Amino acid sequence: MTLIKARATSKRPKGSPSHRGKNRDAWLLVLPALIPVVIFSVYPLVQGILLGFTDAKAGLNATTSVNGLDNYIKLLSYELFWKSFRIGMIWAVSVTVLQFLASLGLATLLNLDIKMRWLARTLVLVPWAMPPVIIAIMWRLMLNPTYGPINDMLSSVGLPGEINWLGNFATALPAVIVVAVWAGMPQTTIVLLAGLQSVSTELHEAASIDGAGAWKRFIHVTLPALKPVIIAITTLDLIWNFNSFALVFVLTAGGPGGETMLPMLFAYNEAFRYGNFGLASAMGNVMVIVIAFFLFFYLRSQMRESK
Structure with missing residues (x-):
């Protein structure tokens, strides 16, 4: 009887507070590893993708504006x-x-x-x-x-x-x-x-x-x-x-x-x-x-x- 109760209490529904707490703890453990990935991989990748739709050039006073698909048309x-x-x-x-x-x-x-x-x-x-x-x-x-x-x-x-x-x-x-x-x-x-x-x-x-x-x-x-x-x-x-x-x-x-x-x-x-x-x-x-x-x-x- 005690074993049955233990099994019943161990199966928590996904929306229960204990289940949400476990998910939160898991994210806290993964977060230190995710931060460097986001900073050094994801962020530069997104910036590079966005830069491809601009006319950005080298120079201290160079102005950058969005040019849409002009770069890709030029590549063709x-x-x-x-x-x-x-x-x-x-x-x-x-x-x-x-x-x-x-x-x-x-x-x-x-x-x-x-x-x-x-x-x-x-x-x-x-x-x-x-x-x-x-x-x-x-x-x-x-x-x-x-x-x-x-x-x-x-x-x-x-x-x-x-x-x-x-x-x-x-x-x-x-x-x-x-x-x-x-x-x-x-x-x-x-x-x-x-x-x-x-x-x-x-x-x-x-x-x-x-x-x-x-x-x-x-x-x-x-x-x-x-x-x-x-x-x-x-x-x-x-x-x-x-x-x-x-x-x-x-x-x-x-x-x-x-x-x-x-x-x-x-x-x-x-x-x-x-x-x-x-x-x-x-x-x-x-x-x-x-x-x-x-x-x-x-x-x-x-x-x-x-x-």
């Missing part, structure tokens, strides 16, 4: 912006796909029972521990056309060894893509490795008994089990790569001739080199819409997987 005929957008999409898709393929191969290797596996897994994290600026400086030295070790290695095997990797129109974007793939592999590899370790060994044993070889087990057992992980990490990688700035800024600053001018670099130049804050904010708003588009499909796929 801004050929350089669309070129940067096209380069940004090529960059983001190429880096994401190559990162995934290279990381999947590396994660599969690290999942095997090999000697010194712990050391290999530690070394994989080295690029992740390095700031993007340091990575860019290091690769600029390696790709230097005069004294870079990469050209020296090419010369030692009889290949052309005086290639200006970051200054040539044909090689600048591929070279920067390779650097970005190397820099972004660690997190993708670790996520895929965690996914591989969660795949049931019983499924592999059953497939092996049925006569499936290593390749067939990988295609029909491993990849289907990794599908949720693959969707999650490739979507996040695509968003991160589309928003890349520091790595490319230090490597090429968008050159040569705008061949590596990503949208973030273009918006940066428009704001801080030419002082067109309103137009640069409008560019940022367009990129937010693109990222929201990616997030929509990612969240929809996650909801389907959870059903």
Whole structure:
């Protein structure tokens, strides 16, 4: 009887004073974490969105007025912006796909029972521990056309060894893509490795008994089990790569001739080199819409997987 009364009293209606008190206490606990997010993330985002509908320019005495959709109409005929957008999409898709393929191969290797596996897994994290600026400086030295070790290695095997990797129109974007793939592999590899370790060994044993070889087990057992992980990490990688700035800024600053001018670099130049804050904010708003588009499909796929 006492137990029944305890259970009855523990189930409070949602509108009861005790339930409201619990909600208030929960918000008080979450509030310290929400305040920095609102100040440093939400508020600047809202300000940037609103700035995209103005003619704001740099200058102490510059006046700012609302110009509606003028910035977005200008973007429709801004050929350089669309070129940067096209380069940004090529960059983001190429880096994401190559990162995934290279990381999947590396994660599969690290999942095997090999000697010194712990050391290999530690070394994989080295690029992740390095700031993007340091990575860019290091690769600029390696790709230097005069004294870079990469050209020296090419010369030692009889290949052309005086290639200006970051200054040539044909090689600048591929070279920067390779650097970005190397820099972004660690997190993708670790996520895929965690996914591989969660795949049931019983499924592999059953497939092996049925006569499936290593390749067939990988295609029909491993990849289907990794599908949720693959969707999650490739979507996040695509968003991160589309928003890349520091790595490319230090490597090429968008050159040569705008061949590596990503949208973030273009918006940066428009704001801080030419002082067109309103137009640069409008560019940022367009990129937010693109990222929201990616997030929509990612969240929809996650909801389907959870059903």
